[in-house]
Amino acid sequence: MTSKQVFIEKLRNSSLRPTKQRINICEVLFNRDKTFHFTINDLFNLIKDKTGDKVSLATVYNTVHAFHKKGYLKEIPINSNQTYFDTNVTDHHHFFDVKEEKLIDLKNEDVGPIEIQKSIPGKKIKSVEVLVKLED
Amino acid sequence: MTSKQVFIEKLRNSSLRPTKQRINICEVLFNRDKTFHFTINDLFNLIKDKTGDKVSLATVYNTVHAFHKKGYLKEIPINSNQTYFDTNVTDHHHFFDVKEEKLIDLKNEDVGPIEIQKSIPGKKIKSVEVLVKLED
DNA sequence: AATCTTCTTTAGAATAATTATAAACAACGA
DNA sequence: TCGTTGTTTATAATTATTCTAAAGAAGATT
Numbered sequence: 001m002t003s004k005q006v007f008i009e010k011l012r013n014s015s016l017r018p019t020k021q022r023i024n025i026c027e028v029l030f031n032r033d034k035t036f037h038f039t040i041n042d043l044f045n046l047i048k049d050k051t052g053d054k055v056s057l058a059t060v061y062n063t064v065h066a067f068h069k070k071g072y073l074k075e076i077p078i079n080s081n082q083t084y085f086d087t088n089v090t091d092h093h094h095f096f097d098v099k100e101e102k103l104i105d106l107k108n109e110d111v112g113p114i115e116i117q118k119s120i121p122g123k124k125i126k127s128v129e130v131l132v133k134l135e136d
Numbered sequence: 137m138t139s140k141q142v143f144i145e146k147l148r149n150s151s152l153r154p155t156k157q158r159i160n161i162c163e164v165l166f167n168r169d170k171t172f173h174f175t176i177n178d179l180f181n182l183i184k185d186k187t188g189d190k191v192s193l194a195t196v197y198n199t200v201h202a203f204h205k206k207g208y209l210k211e212i213p214i215n216s217n218q219t220y221f222d223t224n225v226t227d228h229h230h231f232f233d234v235k236e237e238k239l240i241d242l243k244n245e246d247v248g249p250i251e252i253q254k255s256i257p258g259k260k261i262k263s264v265e266v267l268v269k270l271e272d
Numbered sequence: 273a274a275t276c277t278t279c280t281t282t283a284g285a286a287t288a289a290t291t292a293t294a295a296a297c298a299a300c301g302a
Numbered sequence: 303t304c305g306t307t308g309t310t311t312a313t314a315a316t317t318a319t320t321c322t323a324a325a326g327a328a329g330a331t332t
Binding site for chain 2: 319320321327329
């Protein structure tokens with residue numbers, strides 16, 4: 001089974017029609033060994049470079065949001081003018097190299113367990129994100 | 137000594153001229169018991185409401201950035217279209233109520249110590265921020 | 273106080289990321 | 303193949319933020 005067919009299945013299972021554009025985006029995003037951190041604009045440019053096909057910017061936005069909603073992508077909480085996404089949707093954290101504007105994964109075991117000893121009535125914890133800013 | 141005079145001193149000590157606008161902004165930001173989380177737009181509206189004076193949006197941006205640079209305000213790393221600032225510049229963390237778009241302070245002792253067991257050659261840690269997202 | 277310099281404010285223009293629109297198009301099921 | 307529904311696309315609209323350049327205010331000097 002080629003990766004393309006895997007992606008088609010994945011899309012169908014999420015009730016997203018497997019269009020050429022979405023499959024291309026999957027190839028760029030998920031045909032990787034390592035986790036991938038990107039902005040919409042990064043992705044937009046990579047699609048052209050890697051697949052030869054041009055996909056409109058609006059479709060990149062639509063697709064990334066759809067994938068995010070389905071849990072295939074994670075949004076990284078960071079102060080930047082652009083929104084960063086991560087193909088690693090497991091529970092983990094990040095270094096952010098402020099100077100180079102680059103994200104680096106921090107495995108969960110690289111960060112000790114985090115104990116939140118406060119609770120808000122009627123609310124439960126959805127996620128715990130650690131951002132470690134780096135400087136020279 | 138009135139709060140106004142305290143703010144004038146504070147501004148002078150930072151080589152920022154104590155203008156009417158900056159003093160008004162100080163009153164809104166720092167005449168508080170509790171820590172204050174805000175966006176530029178929140179602040180812009182509060183100035184009108186609380187002081188009666190209108191300050192231009194550009195000045196609010198300028199002043200918030202100046203205060204941030206001087207260390208009187210902290211930027212909160214969060215995914216939002218707007219930038220959030222905090223008058224509490226001590227080392228601490230946040231809950232973010234996703235539904236209500238509201239930030240709540242987490243004292244450092246409410247979050248156990250965080251050990252970062254990975255390092256990047258040539259880089260040192262500038263800050264460690266924890267964001268705990270809340271849902272119903 | 274009058275003057276000069278430097279810093280600050282301001283309205284509005286410019287920029288940049290993102291979202292909305294609505295027409296053309298493609299996937300799917302009958 | 304045909305009709306329905308979902309998708310893509312170019313472009314316009316929106317929103318947060320930054321830039322610009324002229325007018326105004328603060329501080330220092332006389």
